[in-house]
Amino acid sequence: MKISRIFNQLMASILVNSIYAMVNYPVVMINTLLAPLSILAVVTFASHGSLLPIGALGALIMNMVQSGISIQGDLSHLKNDMKLQDMVVSSPTSAGIYIFGMAISEIVYSIPTLTLLLILNFLFVKASLFAWFLIFIDMATIFTFSIALGFLLSTFSSDIVQSWAFAGILSPLLSTIPPVYYPITFIPLPYRYISYLSPTTYAAEIAQSLAGYVPVNIYEFIMLWIVLIGITVLIFFLALKKSRWREV
Amino acid sequence: MKINAIKLTKNYEGRNLALDNVSFEVSMNGMLAIIGKNGAGKTTLVRILATELLPTSGTAYINDIDVIHNAKDVRELIAVVPQEARAVPWLTPLQTVSSYLMWRGLSYRESRERGKEVLRTLGLENVENEKNRKLSGGMKRKVLVATVISSDAPIIFLDEPTTGLDYISRKELWEILNSMKYNRLIILTTHYLEEAEVLGDKIGILDKGKLLAFGSMDELRRIVKYPFIIKISGDVKINSIDGYIKRLSNGDVQIFSTEREIFKLAQELLEGKIKFTVQEVSLNNIFEFLVEGGVED
Numbered sequence: 030m031k032i033s034r035i036f037n038q039l040m041a042s043i044l045v046n047s048i049y050a051m052v053n054y055p056v057v058m059i060n061t062l063l064a065p066l067s068i069l070a071v072v073t074f075a076s077h078g079s080l081l082p083i084g085a086l087g088a089l090i091m092n093m094v095q096s097g098i099s100i101q102g103d104l105s106h107l108k109n110d111m112k113l114q115d116m117v118v119s120s121p122t123s124a125g126i127y128i129f130g131m132a133i134s135e136i137v138y139s140i141p142t143l144t145l146l147l148i149l150n151f152l153f154v155k156a157s158l159f160a161w162f163l164i165f166i167d168m169a170t171i172f173t174f175s176i177a178l179g180f181l182l183s184t185f186s187s188d189i190v191q192s193w194a195f196a197g198i199l200s201p202l203l204s205t206i207p208p209v210y211y212p213i214t215f216i217p218l219p220y221r222y223i224s225y226l227s228p229t230t231y232a233a234e235i236a237q238s239l240a241g242y243v244p245v246n247i248y249e250f251i252m253l254w255i256v257l258i259g260i261t262v263l264i265f266f267l268a269l270k271k272s273r274w275r276e277v
Numbered sequence: 278m279k280i281n282a283i284k285l286t287k288n289y290e291g292r293n294l295a296l297d298n299v300s301f302e303v304s305m306n307g308m309l310a311i312i313g314k315n316g317a318g319k320t321t322l323v324r325i326l327a328t329e330l331l332p333t334s335g336t337a338y339i340n341d342i343d344v345i346h347n348a349k350d351v352r353e354l355i356a357v358v359p360q361e362a363r364a365v366p367w368l369t370p371l372q373t374v375s376s377y378l379m380w381r382g383l384s385y386r387e388s389r390e391r392g393k394e395v396l397r398t399l400g401l402e403n404v405e406n407e408k409n410r411k412l413s414g415g416m417k418r419k420v421l422v423a424t425v426i427s428s429d430a431p432i433i434f435l436d437e438p439t440t441g442l443d444y445i446s447r448k449e450l451w452e453i454l455n456s457m458k459y460n461r462l463i464i465l466t467t468h469y470l471e472e473a474e475v476l477g478d479k480i481g482i483l484d485k486g487k488l489l490a491f492g493s494m495d496e497l498r499r500i501v502k503y504p505f506i507i508k509i510s511g512d513v514k515i516n517s518i519d520g521y522i523k524r525l526s527n528g529d530v531q532i533f534s535t536e537r538e539i540f541k542l543a544q545e546l547l548e549g550k551i552k553f554t555v556q557e558v559s560l561n562n563i564f565e566f567l568v569e570g571g572v573e574d
Contacts, residue, residue: 034382037382037385037388038379038380038382040379040385041379044372044379045368045372049368049372053367053369053408054367107365110363111363111364111365112362112363113362113365115324115329115362116356116357116358116359116362116380116424118327118328118329119327119328119352119355119356119357119434120352120356120380120381121349121352121381122380123349127380275329275330275348276329276331
């Protein structure tokens with residue numbers, strides 16, 4: 030009974046924030062597709078096809094980041110413009126279930142893009158089953174980081190214009206500029222360290238090394254995971270601290 | 278259904294008191310209308326009772342459950358349409374109602390069935406699959422009211438649900454609210470005094486965070502010094518009276534006074550064959566007395 034109730038509450042968030050939007054306005058499904066694919070196309074053409082596999086992995090990371098960050102705009106819109114969150118606050122749904130449902134809805138929203146990118150990856154990225162498993166964990170981690178960051182930002186955002194600004198700033202900072210679509214070795218050494226300010230650099234290097242495109246020794250590999258998980262836990266903790274279901 | 282507010286005070290940082298020691302108790306099925314000007318503290322009061330906001334001090338109980346410490350249990354009993362709430366434009370009315378019911382724990386099938394039933398009751402069955410953005414302002418507001426009616430919540434908060442609606446749409450919504458108040462307690466905030474008088478079984482008057490008066494219309498009339506009005510057409514010489522004389526722009530005269538004075542004056546007018554009408558003061562008059570310190574021309 031309890032589990033079915035929680036399932037229904039999760040489904041409400043997923044339906045409102047993704048499925049109903051996709052059913053009522055099918056054009057939104059193209060929305061998440063354009064940015065990752067357009068950059069992948071540019072990188073592929075500019076490298077005469079040599080960066081297609083790395084680019085495909087990068088597009089997957091960008092999709093995860095974009096999906097996660099989207100939660101800040103959606104939460105802010107539903108809270109500030111629709112006052113829907115106030116209706117949910119006063120209902121039996123808890124904050125955790127509402128946010129978790131919204132997080133899943135972001136993934137559901139990007140299912141068409143995700144499907145296409147996974148097909149591209151399976152076609153062009155040669156990796157073992159175990160490597161794919163780790164790449165999956167890597168993607169889940171960067172998605173968790175993005176969701177936590179998006180949620181944290183939504184608590185600062187008082188209207189949708191501010192949310193759009195956050196999204197506009199974060200997307201290039203996290204997925205276009207860092208070495209997500211290309212190997213980090215393409216960046217000259219003194220500047221290479223700057224790219225490590227972005228957690229997507231770690232996620233990309235993990236994925237690229239697992240697919241055999243960049244050489245990383247075991248110690249570096251473990252370090253990449255430690256930093257990526259560390260940043261994710263830190264942002265997650267900050268988001269939890271900042272979150273308030275009931276205002277003071 | 279019962280609400281007990283005890284010395285509720287809310288002090289937003291850097292601003293005046295939004296609520297100042299507000300206490301009241303209401304135990305009934307029906308409509309409690311909270312009236313006040315903008316910024317009087319209506320929304321703050323509703324948000325505290327609806328477990329959306331913590332008070333600075335004081336507490337409140339809903340059906341004897343503490344809203345501060347047992348918010349989770351209170352949320353099983355209440356449903357809220359916040360001020361300025363909007364029907365999500367990309368949803369249909371049926372999707373709006375059913376998803377809200379799912380947040381309350383109902384299954385997809387149950388929520389759709391109940392959603393259809395409530396939309397039919399409110400006359401929205403023909404637009405149940407239209408997108409909300411295509412509906413008129415009145416219909417959108419009805420959709421929001423449908424969400425909370427469709428729940429089994431015995432206590433419903435509606436924060437200024439008719440603000441911005443035209444008179445016809447407002448009256449339509451009044452009919453709906455009137456028909457649904459008999460098996461639950463509805464707390465309605467409004468700055469339309471007529472609305473509160475028509476719908477409210479009990480009325481609370483808030484001003485600058487203070488609850489100035491609370492009770493039924495009869496109880497409120499007993500609070501004011503002059504609960505009756507005699508209205509005389511044309512300019513008439515009035516002997517000294519314990520009351521308040523108000524000359525209207527059309528030349529008519531309104532005299533606010535006590536029952537005894539009004540009776541005495543009515544006899545004099547009858548003897549002088551002067552036409553007049555007698556009525557009890559309206560909520561508008563009471564509000565002017567209490568909030569503005571008198572009746573203005």
